Amino acid sequence: MTSFDARSVAEIDNLDDLYSVFDDLSVEGGWYRRAPALWPEPLRNFLPYVWRYAEMKAVLDAAGRLVDHEMADRRNLTLTNPVEGNGYATVRSLVAAYQLIRPGEVAPAHHHTPAALRIILEGRGTYTVVDGDRVEMRPGDVLLTPSWAWHEHSAVGPDDCYWVDILDVPLVHLLEPMFFEKYPAGVQEDPRDIDTSPIAFRWEDSLACLAAETAAPEHGMAEREIELGSPAMPTIALHVQELGAGFESPTRRTTANSIFTVIEGSGETIVDGERLTWERGDIIAVPAWRPYQHIVSEPARMVRASDEPVFSVLGLLRSEKV
Known part of the structure; x- marks a missing residue:
């Protein structure tokens, strides 16, 4: 780091010279950024x-x-x-x-x-x-x-x-x-x-609890759903979902990140327009705020692990139908 000369800075009469001081001090002006710090919605970073x-x-x-x-x-x-x-x-x-x-x-x-x-x-x-x-x-x-x-x-x-x-x-x-x-x-x-x-x-026990569910979850992404724990751990929520043959979910997106593990069945999940086919044992990554839909071929059960508890406690959990 170069030594700072306040008198020289006081004599600066153009923005280019001022910006060169920014580099020496490792700062950025709010009116002059190399990249935006805020954006209208989550970026598409991680891939389905x-x-x-x-x-x-x-x-x-x-x-x-x-x-x-x-x-x-x-x-x-x-x-x-x-x-x-x-x-x-x-x-x-x-x-x-x-x-x-x-x-x-x-x-x-x-x-x-x-x-x-x-x-x-x-x-x-x-x-x-x-x-x-x-x-x-x-x-x-x-x-x-x-x-x-x-x-x-x-x-x-x-x-x-x-x-x-x-x-x-x-x-x-x-x-x-x-x-x-x-x-x-x-x-x-x-x-x-x-x-x-x-x-x-x-x-x-999960199967018995699923069988006892009489109503589909409000979000509509499964025909039946239970939560393991409330949540299972402070940073990870677990939901077991049941989806019958021919089931087509709505398309939704959420600020939470999701990892689906297929326990039984087969089908496909369309994430932001990309079709991902799956069967027993496969793992599906659905990154935050990417619209996704399940289309089921054979009766399926999946475990969804997500970081919902983190977003919830911070007041940042959002979900919507697309």
Whole structure:
């Protein structure tokens, strides 16, 4: 930084010389900006995208032969939105990944400030231990790992287990309170085996709650919908949606970012004019304020993870029919 001479500035008689002082002081004039700071509606930054489970599973299977837990705590595939300049996030504030654990393996314990959740796709005999509670991970279940909770995973059954991870890591990156620590002993000692837990939303319970719903949600994006938790975590809301064959939703947009995991069925989602076809296990990224519509071919159930709680508490949550 060059030394500031107030007398020289006082003698400036043209804007070009004044703007050269701005550069030296690392400031900008409100009347003279290189790029606008305000705009009429959210920008189209992150891209609509679909990741196909059949492709991701094949890659994970290859990694299962080549990558063990000595090489990495977790064998997962991060779903990086292909927008230029992005190196990590799936949508602005959330990241999703596919993960595989094989029989006999243990993913050792650690904790971190980002909140996480697991949506189980297939495989039995796999458990997660969260702050000392050992819970089985079954297909269709959604399991939570709150911020700073110790957690590990182990496969004691005969099946490879595949699931989807969703975390608020990009939000923590932005806000900067990132902390991460490995468990000193590797795994948590003497875990308690439990079946019912606030961190575990069982698929059979979700189905029963969906069946009990007598009215479609007001937004019309599904025929039936339930919320897991209220919200599930401070930064992530979870909704399980049911959509029958032939269902066509209205077109809506929201300031919240959404990641859909397809548990059952097939169809397509049109996001800002782009058609994304999907089937069981696929993941769909719907960025903020992009109009989207679901068109269903085979009866479908999806888990929608969104950052609605963040926008809601800040008074920035908007949604409208287009």
